[in-house]
Amino acid sequence: MEWQALLSLALTVGALVVLITTRIAAHMVMMGVLVILLITGVLDASEGFAGFSNTGMITVAAMFVVAAGVHGSGAIDLLVHHLLRQPKTVRGAQFRIALPVAILSAFLNNTPVVATMIPAIRSWSKRIDVAPSKLMIPLSYAAILGGTLTLIGTSTNLVVSGQYEALTGETGFSIFSITAVGLPVAIVGMLFMFAIFPRLLPDRRDKAMFGNLREFTLEVAVATDGPLVGQTVAEAGLRDLKRIYLVEIERAGVIVPAVDSGEPLQAGDRLVFAGDTEAVSDLLRIKGIVPSTNGQEPTLAQEHRERRLVEAVISPHSNCINQTIRDSQFRERYGAVVLAVARNGERVAGNLGNTKLKPGDTLLLEARPAFVSRQRYNKEFLLVNDLGTESPRHQRAWLAWGILFAIIVAAATGLTSMLNAALAGAAAMILTGCCSAHQAQKSLDPTVLLTIAASFALGTALYKTGVAQMIAELAVGLSGGHPWLILLLVYLAVSILTESITNNAAAILMLPIVLEMTEKANLNPEPYVFAIMMAASASFATPLGYQTNLMVYGPGGYKFTDFLRVGLPMNAVVGLTTVAVLALGWPLTR
Numbered sequence: 019m020e021w022q023a024l025l026s027l028a029l030t031v032g033a034l035v036v037l038i039t040t041r042i043a044a045h046m047v048m049m050g051v052l053v054i055l056l057i058t059g060v061l062d063a064s065e066g067f068a069g070f071s072n073t074g075m076i077t078v079a080a081m082f083v084v085a086a087g088v089h090g091s092g093a094i095d096l097l098v099h100h101l102l103r104q105p106k107t108v109r110g111a112q113f114r115i116a117l118p119v120a121i122l123s124a125f126l127n128n129t130p131v132v133a134t135m136i137p138a139i140r141s142w143s144k145r146i147d148v149a150p151s152k153l154m155i156p157l158s159y160a161a162i163l164g165g166t167l168t169l170i171g172t173s174t175n176l177v178v179s180g181q182y183e184a185l186t187g188e189t190g191f192s193i194f195s196i197t198a199v200g201l202p203v204a205i206v207g208m209l210f211m212f213a214i215f216p217r218l219l220p221d222r223r224d225k226a227m228f229g230n231l232r233e234f235t236l237e238v239a240v241a242t243d244g245p246l247v248g249q250t251v252a253e254a255g256l257r258d259l260k261r262i263y264l265v266e267i268e269r270a271g272v273i274v275p276a277v278d279s280g281e282p283l284q285a286g287d288r289l290v291f292a293g294d295t296e297a298v299s300d301l302l303r304i305k306g307i308v309p310s311t312n313g314q315e316p317t318l319a320q321e322h323r324e325r326r327l328v329e330a331v332i333s334p335h336s337n338c339i340n341q342t343i344r345d346s347q348f349r350e351r352y353g354a355v356v357l358a359v360a361r362n363g364e365r366v367a368g369n370l371g372n373t374k375l376k377p378g379d380t381l382l383l384e385a386r387p388a389f390v391s392r393q394r395y396n397k398e399f400l401l402v403n404d405l406g407t408e409s410p411r412h413q414r415a416w417l418a419w420g421i422l423f424a425i426i427v428a429a430a431t432g433l434t435s436m437l438n439a440a441l442a443g444a445a446a447m448i449l450t451g452c453c454s455a456h457q458a459q460k461s462l463d464p465t466v467l468l469t470i471a472a473s474f475a476l477g478t479a480l481y482k483t484g485v486a487q488m489i490a491e492l493a494v495g496l497s498g499g500h501p502w503l504i505l506l507l508v509y510l511a512v513s514i515l516t517e518s519i520t521n522n523a524a525a526i527l528m529l530p531i532v533l534e535m536t537e538k539a540n541l542n543p544e545p546y547v548f549a550i551m552m553a554a555s556a557s558f559a560t561p562l563g564y565q566t567n568l569m570v571y572g573p574g575g576y577k578f579t580d581f582l583r584v585g586l587p588m589n590a591v592v593g594l595t596t597v598a599v600l601a602l603g604w605p606l607t608r
Contacts, residue, residue, distance in 0.1 A: 022060045023483040029054060030476060030485070030527065037519040043335050044520045045465045048472035055479050065482070069474025073190070073437045074180020078173040078470065079462055080440035082127055084422060086461035087447025089130035090454070091418040094122065095138065102142050108152050108216045115139065115153060116160035116208050123164030124171045125422060129400070130461075132161050132566045136573050149223035151363075154574030155584060156211055156219075158566040159558060163207045163592075166200035166555050169193045169436065170429075174525050174554045176436075177470050181529050182547055184474075185481060191547075193429045193436060199548050199599050206595045207588065218584050222363055222575040234358045234365065235265070236298045237310040240287040244306030252279040255304065261369050262293035262301065263344075265355045265384055266325065275325035275386050276355050292357045293370040326385050328354070331572050333565075334377040335465055336398040344371035354385035363575035378561050380572025400569045418452040466522065473526040481530035490534030499539050501606035506597050508532055508546055512553035513593060517563045525554040545604035549596065556592045559585035 029051050036047050055061045069075060088094060101118050105111040115135070122131045135157055143150045165171035169179055169191055183190040240246050246254045256264050257279050267274040267281065268288040274281060288310055291301065301307055332338065338346040343356050359366040359373050360380040366373055375381075383389075425443040429436045447453050453461070480486040497503040508528070515524035528550055536543040557563035561571040561581050570576070600606075 020483070022058075022479075023485050023488075025058060025060060026055075026476070026479040026483045027485050030480065033476065034515075034519060037523075041334070041339060043465060044523055045468035045472065048469050048476065048523065052472045052475040055475055060479050060483065061475060065478055066475045067471075068184065068478065069471035072177070072180045072184060072471070072474060073435075074177040074183075075467065075470050075474075077170070077176045077180070077437045077440045079467055080437070080444040081170055081173075081176070082461045082463060083444035083453070083458045084425065084440065084447055085127040085130050086457050087444075087452035088126055088418045088422060089134055090457050091414040091452040093415040093418040094131060094134040096415045097122070102138070104146060108148055109212050111143075111146060111148050111153060112156045112212055112215065115157050116211065119157060119160040120164030120167070120204060120208070123161040124167035125426060127173070128161035128165050128171075128566055129569070132157060132569050133400075136570065140573060143223075149221045151222040151574045151576060151580075152216065152219050154570035155567075155576070155580070156215055158564070158570045159211060159588065160208065161566045162555055162558065162564060163200075163204040166552055167197055167204060168200070169196060170440070171196075171200070172521075172551075172555050173466065173470065174521050175551045177474075177522055178525050178529055178547060178551050178554075181474060181477060181526055182533075182543075185530060185533060186543075190436075192432075193426065196548055196551055198603060199545075199552065199596065202599050203552065203592055203595045207592050210588065210591045214587070215584055220576075220580060234295065234367075234370075235290055235292050236262070236295045236301070238289050238291070238298070238301055238307050239310045240283050240285060240289065241306050241308045242285040244285075244308070246283050246304075246306035247285045248282060250280050250282050251277055254283060254306070256289070259291075259297070259301070260371070261297040262291040262295075263355075263371055265290045265292045265357060273325050275384055276349055276353055292355065294367075326387055326389065327357075328383045328385055328389065329573070330381045330383055330399040331569055332375055332377055332379045332381065333398055333400040333568070336375070336377070338375045338398070339377060340374055342372050342374055346375065352383075352385075352389070354383040354389050356381050357384055358382040360572055360575075362577045363572075378568050378571045400565055414450065414452045417450055418447065421446045421450070421452065469520055470522050470526070473523045477526045477530050480527070481534075486530040486534045487538075489531050490538050493531075493535055494539045501539070501541055502597075502601050504535060504539060504541065505546060505549055505600060505606065508535070509549045509553045509593055509597055512550050513556065513589070516554050516557050517560065521554040521557065521564070525550050540608050542605050542608055545600040545606060548604075549600055552596045553593070556589065556596070558588040558592070 033047050033051050036042055037044055052066055056063065056066045097118055102114050105114050119131060119135060136154070139153050139157060140150055143153055169175045170193060175196060179190040182188065251257055251264060264277050267277055268290070269284060302309065338348065349355055356370065358381070359370065359375070361376065361378070421443050425439045428434050428439040444458070448455055448458050493507060494504065497507055512524055512528050515528065529547070532546050532550060533543055535541070536546050557567070559582060561567045561576070561578065567581065
């Protein structure tokens with residue numbers, strides 16, 4: 019084995035170890051690998067940067083904009099309003115969610131689909147008296163299954179098709195190529211879900227994470243004739259309190275949200291603090307602070323146009339992970355104040371400022387109205403749910419549906435390529451006002467796109483240096499050349515990698531190896547490529563395995579074990595069904 023092959027193998031193993039054992043973002047790891055491959059000469063510039071011009075990757079970017087148009091126009095809300103209605107059982111409620119979500123996710127990026135559905139389902143669950151914990155995991159799983167129905171259902175399908183075309187010179191797959199395997203798998207998966215999940219999922223309707231504002235906020239007032247009048251928040255010693263921190267000030271009916279340290283205090287100001295409510299005694303020891311005499315509902319429970327209450331789920335890529343709220347300078351960084359943190363379905367009590375943030379934590383934030391529009395597409399939060407009462411605008415909802423339908427028809431009938439259809443659809447969404455240019459720009463997830471583009475380089479290096487061929491020969495030898503056993507090994511390998519690293523990176527790294535395996539064993543590559551696509555999407559067992567799982571983790575009030583209880587059998591059912599459908603429906607040998 020030459021040094022180029024050894025280096026490529028070492029980089030592959032090293033990248034996997036770093037991604038699995040550290041929190042370094044996938045796009046940073048893969049870009050680092052790309053730089054090393056270029057500097058050492060294993061790849062030239064055209065090979066290294068080929069992923070940035072790959073048709074699959076560009077199609078993914080265009081479909082992000084299309085999804086932003088459908089989401090921004092309120093088209094999904096329109097569908098939800100007409101389909102949810104009034105089911106009589108938990109199973110019926112799950113069915114009403116799963117069917118439209120699966121269909122939507124077949125043609126749209128499932129992240130905005132799930133983000134739109136979460137607040138709708140939470141309010142709907144109260145109306146039909148079903149616990150959100152019975153509905154949120156089915157929402158995520160339906161989105162995952164729906165993504166396997168078409169080539170544009172997930173970014174993974176598109177990039178695998180693009181890399182397959184680049185490596186083999188063959189024509190890429192059509193939009194409905196994968197439907198023949200994805201549809202029976204989705205049907206079996208959802209039937210299993212409807213049969214088992216109503217019993218296995220917990221009922222936590224009585225454990226509202228942020229149900230009572232009085233549990234985690236306290237209010238005091240500035241004495242009219244006290245020494246604090248005229249002093250700033252910092253001068254009054256209210257900024258560096260240990261167990262609590264100042265959230266907002268109510269002044270003559272007007273709210274000052276996310277209070278700055280230089281804000282001067284006035285007589286009669288009503289101060290709202292968040293954190294350990296038992297610290298009220300420490301607060302009242304400060305000369306000039308008196309108990310609030312307002313006996314009405316808490317200030318935060320009253321609607322004010324100056325601020326919003328927002329729920330946000332921390333993504334695995336957030337800069338705040340493993341930092342305390344105080345050390346992360348959350349207020350300064352985001353212009354918002356953390357009122358409470360929920361983890362594993364329960365609010366974290368005690369000293370809020372010293373709470374270390376973790377992926378999947380749900381934060382209740384108080385922010386200015388601009389925060390919602392500024393952070394809605396920020397990738398540090400997988401979900402930003404505005405708890406305000408503003409109604410979505412549906413003026414262009416039907417137009418957005420029409421554009422999406424035109425994309426599907428144009429690609430399915432061969433009128434134009436999937437790439438051209440997606441680009442035309444993205445342009446139409448912007449030009450017709452279904453989404454603004456700013457929304458379109460924000461919808462482009464740079465971390466996903468960089469991970470995809472850089473992963474192509476490592477896949478190309480494995481293919482070019484002969485590492486893929488070596489691994490393929492080893493795998494074929496271990497399987498005894500049995501086509502069905504190779505198919506099972508491919509599915510298991512991609513599934514394990516997907517639970518450990520990103521699904522796009524797992525699929526891109528495995529594709530050159532699988533193509534070599536099929537070449538050595540004289541197998542038909544198509545079912546094995548479909549196995550990669552299916553396994554890269556079918557991640558059910560943990561909340562961190564797939565982004566929609568993480569999005570419903572907090573709003574559903576789940577514990578980690580809830581996902582293991584329903585996700586492990588779901589993984590098994592979907593995996594066995596996939597392998598069976600591919601083995602029976604496709605010729606495995608040439």
